[in-house]
Amino acid sequence: MSRSVFISDYSVACALGGDNAAVAAGLFAAAPNVVRDKAELTDGRAVPVGRMAGEFGNAEQTRTNRITAHCLAPLAATIEVAKARYGADRLACFIRHGERRAHCTLGAFALRIRR
Numbered sequence: 001m002s003r004s005v006f007i008s009d010y011s012v013a014c015a016l017g018g019d020n021a022a023v024a025a026g027l028f029a030a031a032p033n034v035v036r037d038k039a040e041l042t043d044g045r046a047v048p049v050g051r052m053a054g055e056f057g058n059a060e061q062t063r064t065n066r067i068t069a070h071c072l073a074p075l076a077a078t079i080e081v082a083k084a085r086y087g088a089d090r091l092a093c094f095i096r097h098g099e100r101r102a103h104c105t106l107g108a109f110a111l112r113i114r115r
Contacts, residue, residue, distance in 0.1 A: 009075055009078040010075075011071040011072065011073075011074045011075050012071065013052060013056070013067055013070055013071050014050065014052060015033070015035065015050030015051055015052055016032075016033065016050075018052065018053065018054055018056075018070070019074070020074075035048045035049065035050050036048075037049050037050070037051045052067070056069070056070035057069050057070060072093075079091070079093075
């Protein structure tokens, strides 16, 4: 017999805000922010972008890794409780970055969770 385990905790950071509360406030605001920023592509076209305010973590890391570490930090206590209750070998972490069709799976974080 196998049982599924679901941990109902999450962390998010995006153009609406840097944490769960800020994103919820921005998302459900009477007049939510719209994407107004633009970035220029290498071919000269300007496209709309949702910029995240603030810098996260060590500037020597890639922006993706800094944002991922920023989002993982609030989950540390939940991860430790789940490790103690279910064992590290029964945990998984799903990380999605951006609107890309490809999902970024960061094995380094999975290895840290196991330890």
